[in-house]
Amino acid sequence: MFVSPKRYDLINSVETIKLAHAFFSGRELVNMYKQKNPGKKVVSVTLPYSEIIVAMDAIPLNLLRYEEFTYKNTHALLRNMTNLTKTFGWTAMDNLMKVAYFTRAGADIVDIIVENLIGALTERNAYVTKQAEQHGFPVDSCFGSRMLYGINLTVGKIADACFDVVYRCPFFYKYYDSLTPFMKNNYILDVPVDNGDTAEKTLESDLMEFISMMEKLTGNRFSEERLAEALNITNELKALYKEILFVIAKNNVIPYNPLTFSNVQAVMMYSFIDFNSNLKAYKTNLKNLYAEMLKKVESGNGFDASKTPKVLYTPMFTGLEEENVKILSRLGARVILADWEIFGYLEPVNTSNNVLRNFVRHMLKMGQFLGPNSETLASTMIRVAKDLNADGVLFQSSFACKNIAPVLKIFKEKARLSGIPVVETSFNNMGENIEQNKTRLEAFMEMIKE
Numbered sequence: 001m002f003v004s005p006k007r008y009d010l011i012n013s014v015e016t017i018k019l020a021h022a023f024f025s026g027r028e029l030v031n032m033y034k035q036k037n038p039g040k041k042v043v044s045v046t047l048p049y050s051e052i053i054v055a056m057d058a059i060p061l062n063l064l065r066y067e068e069f070t071y072k073n074t075h076a077l078l079r080n081m082t083n084l085t086k087t088f089g090w091t092a093m094d095n096l097m098k099v100a101y102f103t104r105a106g107a108d109i110v111d112i113i114v115e116n117l118i119g120a121l122t123e124r125n126a127y128v129t130k131q132a133e134q135h136g137f138p139v140d141s142c143f144g145s146r147m148l149y150g151i152n153l154t155v156g157k158i159a160d161a162c163f164d165v166v167y168r169c170p171f172f173y174k175y176y177d178s179l180t181p182f183m184k185n186n187y188i189l190d191v192p193v194d195n196g197d198t199a200e201k202t203l204e205s206d207l208m209e210f211i212s213m214m215e216k217l218t219g220n221r222f223s224e225e226r227l228a229e230a231l232n233i234t235n236e237l238k239a240l241y242k243e244i245l246f247v248i249a250k251n252n253v254i255p256y257n258p259l260t261f262s263n264v265q266a267v268m269m270y271s272f273i274d275f276n277s278n279l280k281a282y283k284t285n286l287k288n289l290y291a292e293m294l295k296k297v298e299s300g301n302g303f304d305a306s307k308t309p310k311v312l313y314t315p316m317f318t319g320l321e322e323e324n325v326k327i328l329s330r331l332g333a334r335v336i337l338a339d340w341e342i343f344g345y346l347e348p349v350n351t352s353n354n355v356l357r358n359f360v361r362h363m364l365k366m367g368q369f370l371g372p373n374s375e376t377l378a379s380t381m382i383r384v385a386k387d388l389n390a391d392g393v394l395f396q397s398s399f400a401c402k403n404i405a406p407v408l409k410i411f412k413e414k415a416r417l418s419g420i421p422v423v424e425t426s427f428n429n430m431g432e433n434i435e436q437n438k439t440r441l442e443a444f445m446e447m448i449k450e
């Protein structure tokens with residue numbers, strides 16, 4: 001198979017850039033939607049259950065997307081891209097990149113798009129956690145809850161409501177409580193621990209309470225048809241997501257160089273939370289993205305990763321340490337991010353009969369993966385590592401996480417029995433312990449390559 005030796009592989013990657021552009025232009029896009037339709041309500045979301053928001057004809061928003069990504073002038077680049085594509089369409093962007101690629105300035109543009117967006121995300125994460133600390137949110141709480149509180153402080157005003165789903169996590173409750181003084185229509189869905197009929201009925205009745213709140217807020221009536229319509233779309237997208245993980249990412253030839261591919265996967269994962277605030281556009285984008293990836297590989301514009309060990313990096317939805325991904329890429333590995341598969345989100349939801357109840361069941365299922373002693377989470381991580389033919393796993397601990405981090409002990413034992421090498425890194429804030437992590441990752445890669 002011919003393999004392009006290019007440093008970056010974003011030529012012929014319009015859909016990839018489109019996905020990243022939509023993700024990082026949340027502020028611009030949401031303001032545009034509001035301008036077009038001032039009555040539309042914005043609902044802040046933290047986990048990928050946004051079908052219910054779409055069904056209420058409101059705009060789901062992962063608030064981090066509403067931040068201004070000023071790092072290395074990323075916001076200016078994004079705006080230029082918006083203006084160019086508004087006037088000339090996305091093909092113009094591709095043509096520009098093709099021409100620009102062969103000039104120094106052009107190579108810099110490509111550079112910014114590939115690496116700086118994730119850098120910009122890391123920078124914003126650091127900024128909002130600092131804000132949380134300065135405004136009295138406990139410094140000894142986990143990174144995830146500090147980040148969520150900080151984002152709400154900085155850009156929460158855009159949201160008309162807040163839809164949080166919690167799985168017995170003390171820090172998440174703390175975060176939710178701390179929003180009450182300033183967040184309008186602050187709603188938390190407390191998912192029961194078990195899976196039985198009573199749990200289903202309780203969760204369904206709580207979800208109905210949220211729906212009633214949304215009906216008052218939006219003036220729209222809830223309909224199961226609309227929920228089914230949204231779920232049918234996401235079922236289709238989940239199947240594509242699985243294909244990208246278990247076929248494309250697993251292949252010997254991958255569509256981008258390993259670092260770029262990891263960054264693309266990070267954007268895919270985070271954008272799945274709110275579908276970049278527009279499910280229909282997201283559907284088209286993701287379908288075309290999948291086709292684009294296949295085409296790059298089939299037309300010989302892929303990257304030969306046959307000698308590049310695969311490292312499954314998990315959990316990362318509570319915080320991705322960008323430096324770890326860069327270090328592993330420099331050491332010759334390719335990082336795969338599969339949290340939504342591991343935590344069960346990529347399972348389809350049945351859209352016949354009682355759709356709301358089926359959605360509730362889907363939400364309940366995730367509970368089995370959470371909790372400090374989750375055998376299921378440990379076993380699923382092993383299953384996914386095996387299905388991906390991963391050569392090792394990087395377990396990303398987050399300091400003070402009471403819900404997921406403690407699973408490491410059980411997971412390590414299961415991985416040892418399965419012969420899967422594991423390395424652990426931990427952070428309190430992003431960008432910390434880099435030297436120490438580097439030493440660990442070097443030793444880990446030596447072990448894998450032996």
Ligand code: SF4
Pocket residue numbers: 142143144145169170171172318398400401402403404405
């Ligand atoms: S699951 Fe862990 S990281 Fe997420 S909010 Fe709870 S304690 Fe924090």
